[in-house]
Amino acid sequence: MKAIAPILLLAGSAAGQQAAYGQCGGINYSGPTNCVAGYACTSYNPYYYQCVPGTAAPASTSTSKTSTSTAVTTTSTSKSTSSVKTSSTSSVKTSTSTSSSTKTSSTAGPVATGFAKTNGLQFEIDGVTKYFAGTNCYWCGFLTSNADVDHVFADMAAAGFKVVRVWGFNDVNSVPGSGTVWYQYLSASGSQINTGANGLQRLDYVVSSAAAHGLKLIINFVNNWNDYGGINAYVNAFGGSASTWYTNTAAQAQYQKYIEAVVSRYKTSTAVFAWELANEPRCSGCDASVIYNWAATTSRYIKSLDSNHMVTLGDEGFGPLAGGDGSYPYQAGAGGYTWVDNLNITTLDFGTLHLYPDSWGQPYNWGNLWVSTHGAACVAAGKPCILEEYGGTNNCTIENPWQATALKTKGIAGDMFWQYGDTLPSCNCQTSQDGNTVFYNQGNWDCMVTQHVAAINAL
Numbered sequence: 001m002k003a004i005a006p007i008l009l010l011a012g013s014a015a016g017q018q019a020a021y022g023q024c025g026g027i028n029y030s031g032p033t034n035c036v037a038g039y040a041c042t043s044y045n046p047y048y049y050q051c052v053p054g055t056a057a058p059a060s061t062s063t064s065k066t067s068t069s070t071a072v073t074t075t076s077t078s079k080s081t082s083s084v085k086t087s088s089t090s091s092v093k094t095s096t097s098t099s100s101s102t103k104t105s106s107t108a109g110p111v112a113t114g115f116a117k118t119n120g121l122q123f124e125i126d127g128v129t130k131y132f133a134g135t136n137c138y139w140c141g142f143l144t145s146n147a148d149v150d151h152v153f154a155d156m157a158a159a160g161f162k163v164v165r166v167w168g169f170n171d172v173n174s175v176p177g178s179g180t181v182w183y184q185y186l187s188a189s190g191s192q193i194n195t196g197a198n199g200l201q202r203l204d205y206v207v208s209s210a211a212a213h214g215l216k217l218i219i220n221f222v223n224n225w226n227d228y229g230g231i232n233a234y235v236n237a238f239g240g241s242a243s244t245w246y247t248n249t250a251a252q253a254q255y256q257k258y259i260e261a262v263v264s265r266y267k268t269s270t271a272v273f274a275w276e277l278a279n280e281p282r283c284s285g286c287d288a289s290v291i292y293n294w295a296a297t298t299s300r301y302i303k304s305l306d307s308n309h310m311v312t313l314g315d316e317g318f319g320p321l322a323g324g325d326g327s328y329p330y331q332a333g334a335g336g337y338t339w340v341d342n343l344n345i346t347t348l349d350f351g352t353l354h355l356y357p358d359s360w361g362q363p364y365n366w367g368n369l370w371v372s373t374h375g376a377a378c379v380a381a382g383k384p385c386i387l388e389e390y391g392g393t394n395n396c397t398i399e400n401p402w403q404a405t406a407l408k409t410k411g412i413a414g415d416m417f418w419q420y421g422d423t424l425p426s427c428n429c430q431t432s433q434d435g436n437t438v439f440y441n442q443g444n445w446d447c448m449v450t451q452h453v454a455a456i457n458a459l
């Protein structure tokens with residue numbers, strides 16, 4: 001995920017230097033190609049190079065809010081997450097003190113009834129089959145205050161969201177101080193899954209609070225990008241590269257161990273909507289069979305652990321597709337996989353697609369073709385799909401048409417904008433602003449959320 005954010009950039013900088021997270025290269029790009037100190041110009045695809053923190057610079061810090069003492073979290077700079085862009089290092093987030101919250105209740109919600117499931121080309125959630133609205137909260141599981149989690153989920157429920165996507169990973173190669181949340185330490189000489197108060201107990205609270213607020217979670221297991229560790233953290237521990245990670249025996253064994261640790265905690269919780277293999281997996285220069293085989297193996301493994309919940313891949317949608325225009329995202333090399341083939345893996349219950357025209361060198365209105373061609377493929381495969389992330393500078397003129405297209409496209413069963421923002425009570429501070437953040441009841445909230453939810457409810 002994620003997108004980036006040209007915007008946010010801090011002001012620019014002078015003389016020919018691009019600001020943090022600004023574009024610094026790509027086809028037909030004519031702006032500055034050098035980045036401010038601490039940032040390196042990194043190519044994500046032929047159309048988009050971005051200034052991301054240089055290797056030695058975890059310090060970068062955030063723009064925004066930064067954390068204050070308390071917890072908070074959030075922030076970050078960048079985007080975290082996602083896609084293209086982003087790579088930021090993690091650093092940012094998490095700050096925090098453990099103190100607050102500690103309590104944790106773990107828990108899993110009511111047992112055994114009412115698991116969300118597919119129903120034809122849509123989803124049945126709590127007995128209702130219909131298009132749903134949702135959003136992304138990558139940082140929800142990194143909050144250290146239970147009251148903050150409850151506040152965010154209460155706001156989301158009030159907004160009418162049904163499904164929320166959270167990061168179910170937070171991988172490190174060196175154990176941070178006790179106040180910082182991390183889930184898994186990776187090392188060839190002995191990895192460790194953190195089930196403590198600053199570990200998976202934070203995710204426990206997210207699951208229990210989601211259950212209490214009637215929300216369903218998509219929980220994923222690894223990041224393609226370096227935020228919160230990602231595939232890179234496995235590569236640091238087990239060797240190989242981002243492309244060989246999918247077939248690296250030691251890395252895959254640990255990845256499956258981690259999956260088992262998370263799945264076993266919430267196997268009976270009706271607050272889990274689906275397990276997701278990864279955030280935006282790509283395999284540069286690979287044959288499409290690499291991701292296909294990895295996705296088939298991993299999803300089969302998850303189904304063997306848990307037959308209650310749905311499983312999805314988390315891919316962005318790349319590769320040739322009927323009706324596509326042959327632009328970069330529709331080319332075979334864009335993600336190193338063929339999305340439409342992945343869709344036919346029988347242990348994947350539904351498909352995902354993301355949409356970031358800025359990062360992919362496409363005009364904004366191209367997004368409608370992207371959504372409709374994927375919807376047609378979902379219909380052909382007989383599975384629902386979710387427009388799981390989308391961002392276009394948090395501008396309703398740009399994004400409302402995509403929402404309208406998703407809503408009327410058969411095969412698209414829900415959409416979840418990137419990303420949700422809120423004000424946390426513990427610090428009275430705002431969560432991550434990456435240029436695509438829609439803050440609860442502020443700015444473009446009404447045209448991005450309220451009106452869209454009303455249109456969905458009117459169906």
Ligand SMILES: *[C@@H]1O[C@H](CO)[C@@H](O)[C@H](O)[C@H]1NC(C)=O
Binds near residue numbers: 027028361
């Ligand atoms: C780049 O600019 C040239 C000249 O304006 C144009 O013909 C071409 O389509 C542009 N390429 C992209 C990918 O936008």
Ligand SMILES: *[C@@H]1O[C@H](CO)[C@@H](O)[C@H](O)[C@H]1NC(C)=O
Binds near residue numbers: 341
């Ligand atoms: C799914 O797609 C792959 C790759 O094209 C193909 O080899 C396989 O036969 C397909 N499987 C099914 C069940 O359609």
Ligand SMILES: *[C@@H]1O[C@H](CO)[C@@H](O)[C@H](O)[C@H]1NC(C)=O
Binds near residue numbers: 395398
């Ligand atoms: C939103 O996008 C439209 C279309 O690209 C543009 O004309 C408008 O200036 C943008 N609004 C803002 C506030 O950036």
